[in-house]
Amino acid sequence: MEWKKSDLDVILVPLAFLINIAYHFWLWHKVRTEPLTTIIGTNAKGRRYWVSAIMKDNDKKNILAVQSLRNTIMGSTLMATTSVLLCSGLAAVISSTYSVKKPLNDTVYGAHGEFMVALKYVTLLTIFLFSFFCHSSSIRFINQVNILINTPPDPMSIVTPAYVSELLEKGFLLNTVGNRLFYVALPLLLWIFGPVLVFLCSVTMVPVLYNLDFVFGNGQVENGKNVNGDFV
Structure with a gap:
């Protein structure tokens, strides 16, 4: 079977995706x-x-x-603005007829052709759009927390610290997902x-993210305590 340059795209790009997906599934399991x-x-x-201390x-x-x-x-807001600006730039490149959409030169390994080049830009555009959506949704939830966290304490109120914490966690979760999509786009x-x-x-990127995602202390954490018996 004859080896083709396009085979590199078929093998290496999905493998790179799988590495990132496997790491984030493992991270989700650890969380x-x-x-x-x-x-x-x-x-x-x-x-x-x-949140509990602020509302108290x-x-x-x-x-x-x-x-x-x-x-x-x-x-x-900064990340959402950056994502939508990149989306606008990629959309302009896709709709243009300039030679920038064509392969840079013959020294680039991998598949050449209009379809493959379009696939690259459309994939990037899609990821940045989802990143923008996550960051804008995060702003929505955190804005709600910004108002509700100053609610006067009332035993009969449904706005409890647990409810406000839930909204804040949704906002930070969407912010984290938006950032991770941005990292995948790199x-x-x-x-x-x-x-x-x-x-x-x-x-x-995987070892870099690993060092950013995990806590490395002097002792191991188990059931909320470290090896010295102190609560964390």
């Missing part, structure tokens, strides 16, 4: 089963305590709450230069 060993689980627990002493900490949530909204940007760089970038 569900051992949350305090991950940054995501630890931060989620800390945010619940933060709202008269003194209401400005702190608004400023903290405003900073989070600004970060999500290797695909290199797909323009060939599938080999996509695979290498994905393999390199």
Whole structure:
């Protein structure tokens, strides 16, 4: 069977996707089963305590709450703006007739042709659109928290710290998903230069994300305690 350059795209690009998907499934499993060993689980627990403390002493900490949530909204707004600007640029490239849509040169490994080049740009456009959707939805939830967290305490009110924490967690979850989609798009940007760089970038990204996603302390965490018996 004759080897073709297009076979690299068929093998390396799906393999790069599978590496990223497998890592994030494993991360999701760790967050569900051992949350305090991950940054995501630890931060989620800390945010619940933060909401409870803010609403308990709202008269003194209401400005702190608004400023903290405003900073989070600004970060999500920046990422949403970046995503939609990249979408606009990719849409302009796809609809154009310039030579930039064509393969850069014959030294690029992988499949050449109008269909493959269009597939690369459409895939990038789709991922950035979903990233924009996640970040804009995150802003919606955090804006709701920004109002509800300053609700006066009332035993009969349905706006409880648990409810506000749930809204805040949804906002941060969508923010995390939007960021991860943005990270996945980075290797695909290199797909323009060939599938080999996509695979290498994905393999390199996994250990980087691992060091960012997991807590590395002096002791192991088990059932909310470290090896010294201290609560975490």
